[in-house]
Amino acid sequence: MCVSALPPQSATFEELAMPLFDQLYNFAYWLAQNREEAEDLVQETFTKALRGFGSFQPGTNFRAWMYRILRNTFLTSRSGLKASTVSLDDSEDPASLLPADPHTPESILMDRSQQELLRGAIDELPVHYREVLLLCEVEEMSYQEIAETISVPIGTVMSRLSRARAALRAAVGKKLQRA
Amino acid sequence: MNCEEARAQLDTYLDGELPAEKMRDLDAHVRSCPACAADVLARVQLKRSVKAAAGERYAPSATFRAKMQKQVAARPRRSSVFGWVPAAVFAVLLVAGAATLYVGRQNLRRAQVYSEIADLHVSTLSSANPVDVVSTDRHTVKPWFQGKIPFTFNLPELQNTDFTLVGGRVTYLEQTPGAHLIFQIRKHQISVFMFPENAADQVLGNPSGVEHKRTFNTATWTQDGLRYIVLGDASPDDIRALSTLLRSAAHA
Numbered sequence: 001m002c003v004s005a006l007p008p009q010s011a012t013f014e015e016l017a018m019p020l021f022d023q024l025y026n027f028a029y030w031l032a033q034n035r036e037e038a039e040d041l042v043q044e045t046f047t048k049a050l051r052g053f054g055s056f057q058p059g060t061n062f063r064a065w066m067y068r069i070l071r072n073t074f075l076t077s078r079s080g081l082k083a084s085t086v087s088l089d090d091s092e093d094p095a096s097l098l099p100a101d102p103h104t105p106e107s108i109l110m111d112r113s114q115q116e117l118l119r120g121a122i123d124e125l126p127v128h129y130r131e132v133l134l135l136c137e138v139e140e141m142s143y144q145e146i147a148e149t150i151s152v153p154i155g156t157v158m159s160r161l162s163r164a165r166a167a168l169r170a171a172v173g174k175k176l177q178r179a
Numbered sequence: 180m181n182c183e184e185a186r187a188q189l190d191t192y193l194d195g196e197l198p199a200e201k202m203r204d205l206d207a208h209v210r211s212c213p214a215c216a217a218d219v220l221a222r223v224q225l226k227r228s229v230k231a232a233a234g235e236r237y238a239p240s241a242t243f244r245a246k247m248q249k250q251v252a253a254r255p256r257r258s259s260v261f262g263w264v265p266a267a268v269f270a271v272l273l274v275a276g277a278a279t280l281y282v283g284r285q286n287l288r289r290a291q292v293y294s295e296i297a298d299l300h301v302s303t304l305s306s307a308n309p310v311d312v313v314s315t316d317r318h319t320v321k322p323w324f325q326g327k328i329p330f331t332f333n334l335p336e337l338q339n340t341d342f343t344l345v346g347g348r349v350t351y352l353e354q355t356p357g358a359h360l361i362f363q364i365r366k367h368q369i370s371v372f373m374f375p376e377n378a379a380d381q382v383l384g385n386p387s388g389v390e391h392k393r394t395f396n397t398a399t400w401t402q403d404g405l406r407y408i409v410l411g412d413a414s415p416d417d418i419r420a421l422s423t424l425l426r427s428a429a430h431a
Contacts, residue, residue: 029236168229
């Protein structure tokens, strides 16, 4: 549980939202995959959040609330609709439970020169995988927070994460082979 | 715990979401299983790599940051849309309350002043020597006050009127010295008080016409820096007539 995500009763919207600005922008860019759309997305998110701030319950998770608005805004945008048309099967996939490919030299990814390769692999993930992966690894959200953000049960968060990681591993492996 | 069970929980384990007792079991398994330990290492590295590659990957431009900062700057506090309503209601009530209180106090003060004036009038008339300067001549009475009160005044010419001047004395209203003159019309005696304008905090104001206070008829006004109060059991018309004489004399 991220205690710092719980805002004080009387904080202003600015006090709560501006510290999240950089992260939200980064996340928006990862979803939209271009600068203009990322800016539009963040701006619309802030506008919606400001409008709804009166109804925001203090003591609940402000960060998850902001990410949820951003994500929903993206999913209803044109590129969001296009990106999310790939249907996902959230049922347990035994394949995702397989061990990491022992032949994938993952240590190579620690090398900064390989970051572009990894970024390319993340970009190619279906948006539903990309978002849970980023919320978990980059935003370091708990499963509970992720569940709140993307409005699914925790079990779904876990299975999607597992599939996202397996897909990422596979994509990286392919890219390394090609390289 | 076998490897299959362990690997199904590794991600949850590394995400720090595994319950404590399962965490201990998994720890024990990974320590004793080189294959699972290698798997843990690979997954940890992938986690770190994703964080490094994707975190802070895209930074907003200074222009966009400034734009957003401006958009959210100085926005009211949470629930502020409705928050100001109770505040405003409270403020209005406070002002109304203060106003009521103020008006109430002013009314109370005014009543106190009239009460004091009426007392002066009554006690003076009941005295064996109601006035200290006994004269029907305004040219005797006015100089008598010289050096006794911190102001001077003009008195009306009463010839061709029903009023006669009885005399005068020095008096005090709330520690402010003033002149107390007594006039007579037929059998009625009327007190005319003169004080500096700011006596009694100017609480009496400038009501128009003759008012009925404490069973007496009374009129009051300020003129040329003086507060005039006319009070007696004479008719309102008599009070008004005397007031008019005094007003015109003050102008002379």
